[in-house]
Each structure stands twice: as structure tokens, then as C-alpha cells.
Amino acid sequence: MSASTPHRPASLSRRAALTGLAAGAGALAVASTTRTAAATPTPPESAAPSVPAATASDPAPGAMRLFADPGFNFAGLLALGAAGMRASEVGEVLTAVNTINAAGLSEQTYTDTFRSWGDRLAAPPAAGRDGRGTPSQTRRFRSLRAAQYYAQALFYVLGTDRPADEEAVYREGRDAWDTFARLCTPAAVTATVPWGRTRLPLWFFRPDGPAERRPTVILTNGSDGQNVDMWTYGVSAALDRGWNALVYDGPGQGQLLFVEEIPFTTRWETVVRPIVDWLLRREDVDGDRIALTGLSMGGNLAPRAAAFEHRLAAVAAMPGCLSPWLGFDEELRAIVTPDKAETNRVWNEEVVPELTPQLAFTVKKRFEIFDRQALRQAREGKVLTDLWTPAQVAIGLDITEVVGRIKAPTLVLDYDFEQFYPGQPRQMYELLRTRREYVKLTKATGAQLHCSPMAPQQHCDVVFDWLADVLRR
Structure with a gap:
């Protein structure tokens, strides 16, 4: 089917693949070996074993089944896996899961339950036995867990009867994160750097x-x-190794998206460049050993930045993603043609009227990051009416033609049963022209699925062991 040919999806069941829209919430010697986490070396130029994406009949192969729906199950696994980094509590997550299932799984019950947990933990805990207040360490990690639970609620809030609460839920999670960062020892340094007409926190x-x-x-x-996901997938591991770690919100993320309504940019190097400038002015940063990692769709953004920002000493794409647009259902991609008016006619007249509430939620969630109008319509409880405009941003994120410009040593991660970008990590690896490594995390060690939601500690071991090798003096 030609991408330039307008197409009416044949049935709702064919459009059910919309639930697999592009991802987002989200390791060693080079060129001579390909390793898995379980790891028997194989020649890097040989074809990687073909592992299909998870299917609707088996949405999480080998994984714990928390919810019947694969999307909710993946979110729940992320929350559960974060317990290893103290960014959740197993008992709290499983209690929330039981509550949601008992009430009937939906965007509403999921959001309400996890938001309630966030509220409970964000409140200052009771005073200690001596009556002098609660130790800061207790409040610190309660705040981190609160940030996790608010993030869980935030993902699904657009599917509830109060989609306009999206900014409020974000702010609740942000307050919890800021409290955690302030109570760290030493406290995290907070700052902003310029980007266009705004500043990046x-x-x-x-x-x-x-x-x-x-x-x-x-x-x-x-x-x-x-931001809490960055603690789980990097900050904690960096601090354990005596390294610095920097977390930031770019366009389409965090404050810039949920408060300032600024969508993604296709030029991520403009985002990373002022951050590197800021780091190089600090006396506690080794300017020759600055690495950049990208989680989930960040596995597209970080390599894009590295293709043009050559002050980086290492890059890790987790997983490698050449084109986020290819993570969208093929039936949806076929609707988008060079003709904006015809694209939007087909979308509004032939597709939107047939969307189930759950698919409508998915569409709202996946496109709000690419277009301010789509975000505002989603908060009004409406499906976007202009599909063509945000699709151009998603299409424009393709980095196939620039990956070969990366000079820094680059790690490309892949996962058994990668749901969102199957095949793309290996393709990115093959396009690299620098020191490189391809690592697949596997079902054999419980690290399958996009970003290894059940195994973030293992994930960090692989990434940071590779970084340590590359950055070794």
C-alpha cells in the first residue's frame, strides 16, 4: 500500500494496532562482538536473531501479567520494576493493581488510583518519635515514589472524565520530584538554559x-x-559510580509540554548544545568525559543530537530508533499523504467516527506531543482534527540520513519483543561509522520488552559498564 494513497481502514480490528503507537511513558567492547545480557558473543556483522514484536495474543512474553490489556500491563511493569531503584514500592504497586482490577480496568480507574497514591506519599509524613519532625531521608524517597505514581496517573489522564487535569497532575508530580531533588545529599543543582524563546529546566x-x-x-x-524515570534509568547508577548526572526537560517533555505547550522539535542538537555549554562551565565536570543517553524515543533524540554536537564522549540509544513515525500503525501512516486537506478529510470523516474510546485516548496521547492544537483539543476531550500537521513532525524525526555523522562511540540497545521499534536498533547499528556496539537484552534474564521494564538495574549495569569502558582514561 502506497503511503501517498488515501486509505479507509477496512475495520476497527485492523486499527487496533493503534495501541502500539510510538513509545514514550520512557551496553561493550566495540565492533568486534555483539553481546546479549545473557551473553554469548557473535560476530557483529552477522544477522541478529529475528525476534517478533509482542502480539495481542501474547502481549508480554514471559512477563508478569498485572493487567489484561498490554498497554496498561506495560505501564504497570514500569512502575513495578522501578522498585529496585527505590522509585516505587512493590507492595504499593501491587495494591494499586488489585484496586484497579477490582474496580474494572480503565483509564479512569488507573488514573484515580495512582493519583491517590501520589497524594498519600506527597503529603508530609507524620512526625518522628521524638516529635521533632520526619527525617529528610524518609520524605525524600516518599517523594520519589509519589513522583512515580503521579507519572502513572499522568499517562492516562486524557482518557478520564477530567482530561483538563493533565497540567495539574503534571505539576503534582513535578512538585514531588523537586522535593526529592532538594532532599538529595547533596541537593541537586537546579538551573535553566536558553532554548529559543524559552528556557530548559x-x-x-x-x-x-x-x-x-x-x-x-x-x-x-x-x-x-x-523525570522519575531518569532516576531509575540513569541517575542512581551514575551516582553509585561516582559520576555526575544531568536530567532535563526538552520540547515535547515535562514543563515545556504540559505547562508551556511546546511540542517536539526535529533538531534535538539545538536542545543538547546549551546543556553541554552549561556543563563545560562547571569545575566539577570533566569536559572530556560527557556522555549522552536516550531512553525510549530518546533513542532517536540522543543520536540526532550526537550527529551534530561533537563534544560528546559517548552516546547510548536505548533502544536505537531511526524513525518514531514507523512506530505508528501502518494503517494510520497510510492516511497521511502530501495533501493536507485530503489527509484530514479521510481522518475526520472515515476514521475518527469509528474510534473506540480507548483508541481515541491513544490517538490523543500520541499526538499531543507533536502539536499544540492537538494537545489543547485532547485536554478538551476531543480527538485532534488536524492529523497532517503533527504527523509532519513525527515524520521529520527520521534520522536515517544523519546517523553516519556521529563521531562519538555509540551503544545501541535492543530488546527481545521490542513492541515499538522492532528491527530499528539493528538498522541503526549498521548505519554507524564510529566505534559501536549492539546489545540485545533478553527474555532469558527477564529484560525483554521496550526499555526492559522489569529489569532497570540490569539495564543500567549494561549501559554504565559500557560507558565506564569508553570513558576510562
Whole structure:
């Protein structure tokens, strides 16, 4: 089917693949070996074993089944897996899961339940036995868990009867995150750097100890993740190794999306460049050892930045993603043609009227990140009426033609049963012209599915062991 040919999806069941829209919330010697986490080396130029994406009949192969729906199950696994980094509590997550299932799984029950948990933990805990107040360590990690639960609620709030609460839920999670960052030892440094007409917020975490120049990791989120995910997939691991870690919100993320309504840009190098400038002015940063990682759709953004920002010493794409647009259902992509008017006619007259409430939610969630009008309509409880405009941004994120410009050593992660970008990590690896490594995390060790939701500790071991090798003096 030609992408330039307007197409009416044949049936709703064919459009059910919309539930697999592009991801977002979200490791070693190079060129000579390909390793899995379980890991028997194989020649890197040989074809990687073909592992199909998870299917509707088996949405999470080998994974714990928390919810019958694969999308909700994936979100729940992310919350559960974060417990290893103290960004959730197993008992709290499973209690929330039981509550949701008992009430009937829906965007409403999921949002209400996790938001309630966020409220409970964000409130200052009771005073200690001595009556002098609660130790800051207790409030610190309660706040981190609250940020996790608000992030869970935030993902699904557009599918509830109060979609206009999206900004409020974001702010609740942001307050919890800021409380956590402030109570770290030492407290995270907060700052902003210029980007266009606005400024990007950032949080700079340092190990406790004497000031010295250290390796620093810039952690790039994806299209759905919140700052708490960067703790789980990088900050904690960096601090454990005596490194600095920087978390930031770019366009289409965090504050810029949910408060300022600024969607994604196709030129992520303009986002990373002022962050590198800021780091190079610090006396506790080793300017020759700055690495950049990208989680989920960040596995597209970070390589794009590295193709043009050559002050980076290492890059990790987790997973490698050449084109987020290819993560969208083929039937939906076929609707988008060079003709804006015809694209939107087919969309509004032939597709939108047949969307189920759940598919309507998915569409709202996946396109709000690419277009301000789509975001505003979603908050009004409406499906976007202009599909063509945000689709151009998603299409414009394709980095196939620029990956070969990356100079820094690059790690490309892949996962058994990668749901969103199957095949793309290996394709990215093949296009690299620098020191490179391809690693697939596997079902054998419980690290399958996009971003290894059940195994973030294992994920960080792979990534940071590779970074340590590359950044070693």
C-alpha cells in the first residue's frame, strides 16, 4: 500500500494496532562482538536473531501479567520494576493493581488510583518519635515514589472524565520530584538554559564527597517518560559510580509540554548544545568525559543530537530508533499523504467516527506531543482534527540520513519483543561509522520488552559498564 494513497481502514480490528503507537511513558567492547545480557558473543556483522514484536495474543512474553490489556500491563511493569531503584514500592504497586482490577480496568480507574497514591506519599509524613519532625531521608524517597505514581496517573489522564487535569497532575508530580531533588545529599543543582524563546529546566546530581572533575551523563527522556524515570534509568547508577548526572526537560517533555505547550522539535542538537555549554562551565565536570543517553524515543533524540554536537564522549540509544513515525500503525501512516486537506478529510470523516474510546485516548496521547492544537483539543476531550500537521513532525524525526555523522562511540540497545521499534536498533547499528556496539537484552534474564521494564538495574549495569569502558582514561 502506497503511503501517498488515501486509505479507509477496512475495520476497527485492523486499527487496533493503534495501541502500539510510538513509545514514550520512557551496553561493550566495540565492533568486534555483539553481546546479549545473557551473553554469548557473535560476530557483529552477522544477522541478529529475528525476534517478533509482542502480539495481542501474547502481549508480554514471559512477563508478569498485572493487567489484561498490554498497554496498561506495560505501564504497570514500569512502575513495578522501578522498585529496585527505590522509585516505587512493590507492595504499593501491587495494591494499586488489585484496586484497579477490582474496580474494572480503565483509564479512569488507573488514573484515580495512582493519583491517590501520589497524594498519600506527597503529603508530609507524620512526625518522628521524638516529635521533632520526619527525617529528610524518609520524605525524600516518599517523594520519589509519589513522583512515580503521579507519572502513572499522568499517562492516562486524557482518557478520564477530567482530561483538563493533565497540567495539574503534571505539576503534582513535578512538585514531588523537586522535593526529592532538594532532599538529595547533596541537593541537586537546579538551573535553566536558553532554548529559543524559552528556557530548559535541568537538575544536576553530584555524588557526595569532595568536589572534583567527574564523568557526567546527560540523560534524555522519551515521549512519555517523566523525570522519575531518569532516576531509575540513569541517575542512581551514575551516582553509585561516582559520576555526575544531568536530567532535563526538552520540547515535547515535562514543563515545556504540559505547562508551556511546546511540542517536539526535529533538531534535538539545538536542545543538547546549551546543556553541554552549561556543563563545560562547571569545575566539577570533566569536559572530556560527557556522555549522552536516550531512553525510549530518546533513542532517536540522543543520536540526532550526537550527529551534530561533537563534544560528546559517548552516546547510548536505548533502544536505537531511526524513525518514531514507523512506530505508528501502518494503517494510520497510510492516511497521511502530501495533501493536507485530503489527509484530514479521510481522518475526520472515515476514521475518527469509528474510534473506540480507548483508541481515541491513544490517538490523543500520541499526538499531543507533536502539536499544540492537538494537545489543547485532547485536554478538551476531543480527538485532534488536524492529523497532517503533527504527523509532519513525527515524520521529520527520521534520522536515517544523519546517523553516519556521529563521531562519538555509540551503544545501541535492543530488546527481545521490542513492541515499538522492532528491527530499528539493528538498522541503526549498521548505519554507524564510529566505534559501536549492539546489545540485545533478553527474555532469558527477564529484560525483554521496550526499555526492559522489569529489569532497570540490569539495564543500567549494561549501559554504565559500557560507558565506564569508553570513558576510562
